[in-house]
Amino acid sequence: MLSAELQHLDMKSLMGLLYLLEENNVGRAANRLFLSQSAMSRLLQRLRDAFDDPLFIRTSKGMIPTARATALEHPVRVMIENMAGLNSPQTFSPDKTERTFRLQTTHYQAQAYVPFIASQFYQHAMHASLETSTVTENSLLHTTDNQADVVLCSEYIQVPNTFERQLLGYEKFGCIMSASHPLAKKSSITLDDYLKYHHILVSIGGSSRIYMNDALAERVRERHFAFRTPYFLAALATVGRTNLLLSSSRLLAERFQEQFQLVIRDLPFGFPDPRYYICWPKATENDPGGQWFRQLCGQVVREHIPYPSPDGNNESPVI
Structure with missing residues (x-):
């Protein structure tokens, strides 16, 4: 459990600790943080309170870190590097992933398209898993968005507005x-x-x-x-x-x-050709793994559906 003092430390304070360890001088550390020397002194006091240690001892030859300060350097540096990595672009390698991808379809589309999807899936993602489940007319309205990476459905399936939807084509x-x-x-x-x-x-x-x-x-x-x-x-x-x-x-x-x-x-009466869609939760729009899986599913269906649509813009669900 973090102490109240530790909970109030910010990234700037931890960067200040690293600069103090590197410079052994309040003034130079303050310059690197674009702070006044008095502000830097207050920052050092917050660090001392948080870690319950003097951290640095003033001597005639400058500031010397305590054993506690020296021990903190590695974990604090690793934490800051990890935090910096949060802004790095996410990467995804299908041949290395062990992720389980979840696909929801109707019974019909499971039989019409899933075997071809699975064939392509395991050619590219041999260490990953594929899990399929059934979608019914209104089941998406009563489930959480994180239960599927991709949904393949006809226009008769009600899709909530928390999903993106893209036309794949139609059948007769x-x-x-x-x-x-x-x-x-x-x-x-x-x-x-x-x-x-x-x-x-x-x-x-x-x-x-x-x-x-x-x-x-x-x-x-x-x-x-x-x-x-x-x-x-x-x-x-x-x-x-x-x-x-x-x-x-x-x-x-x-x-x-x-x-x-x-x-x-042929049917002896007119009936509109049913349209088929690929859908996915908006919350996963920028997920690299989800993007790869959507592209694979969409490409496979377009290769096998009798009347494919161009790979065009998304549509807004009507629900």
Whole structure:
């Protein structure tokens, strides 16, 4: 526990101690600190009170440091050098770091992009760790900013204004079905075709809102969800084995089209292409490690998303 006297010492007083040790003269030490000799004498008295020691003894040959003053020189010098280093630019070396980087994504983006991110991550940061967790529609509103270095999400995820957000690109939706589905023989499907069959809903969690309902307008009640799941690959596998329809992004459906025996058709109604973003806490904006990780994630997603956006300006979240 620091004494009250030590707690009131400032950097200038400690620099004064070092100058006194180097000069063994109050006047010369005062000049180096741009103080008057009387002010320097008061500074020395504060040091004596703080360390409960005379620190310097006046002799006919000048001031001689006490054993206590000599013992203080090294730790005080190291502390001042460390303090000076606080203003030095932060550096980061991915090949040397042992940091754990935290990535939050939806289930869909975890399957669509995280394996490619992990591949690049461990090529450059072989000693680091990558930890992923799930983000839902409103989970970012109820967590602290320090729980993620990067968040990958769609425009349907609510992002608080304590985060920065940058557009990565967009994907196109389609109607996904089994290759053996009766509608698979048709080159295009009508809205009546679409509503005739039961559907799968992949939920992002956090609310019961279904964004595609707006596009169906007055016919929304005709669509029936027979299977609900948060897992996109489970939905694709189920589509391949049933006559259920899935309305979702084409990206993963095309990637697993042969494995699950899928067919993809255009939706029989207009629906805006979903946009995807990379987000990060504003508090980590200048963190070199965070900057490196954001750049890696953004670059990987832009390489694999069907319609990438330029690496442009940040957007302000709407929440």
